[in-house]
Amino acid sequence: MENNTNTIQPKLFPALLFLGLGGITVSLLTNNMILLGGLISLPILLIVSYQILCNPLILFLIIFTINYYLMGLTRYVDLSGISFLMDILMLSTLLLIIIHSALLKNIRWKYGINTLTIGSFIWMIYCFAEITNPSGMLEAWILSRGLIINGFIISLIISLLCVQYKTVKLIIFMFSIFALTAFLKAAMQKFIGFDRGEQLWLNRGGALTHLIASGTRYFSFFTDAGNFGSNMGCAGVIFSIAACYIKPKPLKIYYGIVAIASLYAMLLSGTRGAMIVPLGGLALLIVLSKNIKIITIGSLSLLCIYVFFAFTMIGQNNAQIRRMRTAFTPTEDASFNVRKANKERLANYLKNKPFGEGIGLSGVENQKMSYRFTTSIPHDSWYVKIWVETGIVGITLYLGFLFITIAHGAWIIMFRIKNQELKGLLSGLLCGITGMLLSAYGNAFWGQYPTNIIAFTGLALVLKGEYFDNEINGNNNEEKTEVL
Structure with a gap:
């Protein structure tokens, strides 16, 4: 059998090459560009498909990449059903x-059991039970499936497939490229102007919240400025910390540049709620460091930032700084007071609904599903959205497992990881994601692309920190899945 295979393969390759070249020639002669594109793409697709079958991690990296640019593409191409x-x-x-796992026995399922996967699994079961909510709607529930299943699937995939430290570094490096492209797109919007797709999006309603009296809120290729600003704040935290701990000097400089660009992009977004991302991240870093020098510098930095925005008028002529400054005096802001009043109205409505109105039935964007009290009021917050849809039971469960995960990750970083570079990279991830979770109180972006997948990926990596530390120190003797 082996000899037959060896004799067939040399004959098969020239035949396929001949057919391919013949097809390309015919497509050029007949000016059939669709056929030409298909013939050129086919070998690439076959090679990629083969590599994916051999290594499922490649498919996740493809998902991770698509996730970041997905919503930007929808401004130029009709991608209805892309979430499916x-x-x-x-x-x-x-x-x-x-x-x-079944054929090669190279998946160790025990690594799929951790705080995050257990918590997100319980949340998924709770959401399935929400189908029985008397005021719920099946169609709205189905369209909210990302909220229900994505966290569990992503955390399980990462826990099972990311078994080498170099995979952590690869994912962080990929994220740095994504963040840099997001900054560049926002810079183009500011200094060159909006392109046709972006202008059309603004004309269809985006201008109401992005072209405002206090200045333009830039959104790059994200769903909106709120999502963009918080993600850039997260990237700024991650790469500020990574630049301090990563060993190769060129990478240290590069991450420093990405950090500065990301924090500047956060200011371009004009999202006041995004300010909590670097502040919350820095506060958590102070706790994680267990270092008197970092605690002192970090605390003074937090104090200086607060004094700068709350008690000075420095930079007030800059639209971005002026808008960010209002985050430190919220009671003087009209929109804050409107949001506060809306929450009070919702609280009165939900006092006898411990399990909420039903998944997918909050916010004015869901009026197409059903026009009711909860869809007549903007939720303006991810926390409020979860509370309205799943009740006090749901919001307690959801935030409970996320903050328990963060606490567990912090404990791992503080007491279980010895390698300083790994400690720094995972600290950056945990601090940045925690900052985004805090920011979700003021913006309903946590469940949108690309935030949700980035957050659960980072948390799952942090929880595997001890495993990576053992690998670095040569203490991992167990058989591992071969990955990138």
Whole structure:
């Protein structure tokens, strides 16, 4: 059998090459560009497909990349149903993991059991039970499937597939490229202007919240400025810390540049709620460091930032700084007072609804599902959204497992990791994601692309910190899945 295979392969390759070149020639002669594109793309697709079958992690990295640019593409291309495609890709990754586990025995399922996967699994079960909510709607529930399943699937995939420290560094490096492109797009919007797709999006309603009296709020290729600003704040925290701990000097300089660009992009977004991301991240870093020098510098930095925005008028002629400054005096802001009044109205409505109105039935964007009291009021907050849809029970469960995960990750970083570079990279991830979670109180972006997948990916990596530390120190003797 082996000899037959060896004799067939040399004959098969020239035949396929001949057919391919013949097809390309015919497509050029007939000016059939669709056929030409298909013939050129086919070998690439076959090679990528083969690599994905051999290594499911590649498929996750593809998902991670698509996730970041997905919503920007929708301004130029009709991608209706794209969220369903993302679900298919994630489920396909899980299926490949199961196949590898069954056939190759190279998946260690015990690493799939941690605080995050258990918490997100319980949350998923609770959301399935929400189908029985008397005021809920099945169609709205189905359209909210990302809220229900994505956290569990992503955390499980990362926990099972990321078994080498170099994978952590690869994911962080990929994220740095994404953040840099997001900054560049926002800079183009500011210094060159909006392109046709962006202007059309603004004309269709985006201008109401982005072209305002206090200045333009830039949004890059994100869903909106709120999502963009908080993500850039997260990237600024991650790469500020990473630049201090990463060893290669060129990478240290590069991450420093990405950090500065990201924090500047956060200011360009004009999102006041994004200010809590670097502040919350810095506060957590102070706790994680257990270092008197860092505690002192960090505390003084927090104090200086607060004094700068709350008690001075420095930079007041700059629209971005002027808008950010209002975050430190919220009671003087009209929109803050409107949000506060809306929450009081919702609280009165929900006092006899401990399980909420039903998944997918909050916020004015869901009026197409059902026009009711909860869809007549903007939720303006991810926390409020979860509270309205799943009740006090749901919001307690959801925030409970996330903050327990963060606390567990902090304990791992503080007491279980010895390698300083790894400690720094994971601290950056945990601080940045925690800052975004705090920012979600003022913006309903946590469940949107790309935030949700980035957050659960980072948290899952942090929880595997001890495993990576053992690998670095040569203490991991167990068989591992071969990854990138």
